[in-house]
Amino acid sequence: MISALASSTAATAATTTSTATSAADSTHYDTFLKMLTTQLQNQDPLNPMEGSDFAVQLATFSGVEQQAQTNKLLEQMVAQAGGSLGQLADWIGKEVRTTEPVWFGDEALTLDIAPASTADSVALVVLNESGREVSREEIGTGEGQIDWYGRDSAGEKLADGRYAFVIESSRAGEVISEDTVGAYVRVAEAEIGTRGVELIFEGGGSALASEIEALRGAD
Known part of the structure; x- marks a missing residue:
């Protein structure tokens, strides 16, 4: 009060x-x-x-x-x-979940997967910062967090850069939904911009604080 x-x-x-x-x-x-x-x-x-x-x-x-x-x-x-900017100071150094492109380098990224409940086949589609598909792999139909190690179809590591993710849910060979995937990334700084309070991610990229889906302590 x-x-x-x-x-x-x-x-x-x-x-x-x-x-x-x-x-x-x-x-x-x-x-x-x-x-x-x-x-x-x-x-x-x-x-x-x-x-x-x-x-x-x-x-x-x-x-x-x-x-x-x-x-x-x-x-x-x-x-x-x-006053939310002062509160967001506590977020710096922690990891937030966002659907914006995030930096991938030497460490695996944690993705939060939630396919359609009626899907019998689910593909994880990886997009580069330009929105072009660079990788696609079949994953299970389960829901939850997975570690993504950034490998292409030949098992080679993808180049360092920012990536976004989509899951493509299918049933009986028909695509029934395409949903963006939240990925965890560490917050480097917070600032007030013309659109509101914005979080700047390590490796570049950003998102509005109002668009962040989850927060967790960094490992």
Whole structure:
């Protein structure tokens, strides 16, 4: 209850601050225009302002205004995150399950398999980062976690890189479903982006925190 009240209070304060900042920005802009107009009206006609001086003043104000807008955007993003970025700091170094492409190198990847319950045949399809199929193998119809060692049909290790996975469930020779497969990958960092709180994976790649399916401690 205290946590919820604190979050609500913080959100209200952020909204109030944002509104006040907008009003202040508008006031500053109007004030600048009035000062500039007054300066032009009262300049010495025998020694008028140089065009370059006028341009410098406009450029300076524009730069300050742009920085203020950037700060305002950052404040809004932090408020929208609702403090979740600090909580996600605990995720760094742990493993999350995602259907986004994940890095495969020297260690096996843990995949979470969930084929159609009526399937009598299931194939694991491996896609490279471009979405092209690079491997396909028949696996059992059971559900659960498996270790994927990244071997092609000839038993050779696939090249290091990011891969995504799909299971193709069939019955009586007919494909009845194709489902993305969640893979576990270690989190390297968390950051606030334009889409929300984003987790950056080891080896590259990322996913929104809201899209993460599961979290576990790293081995």
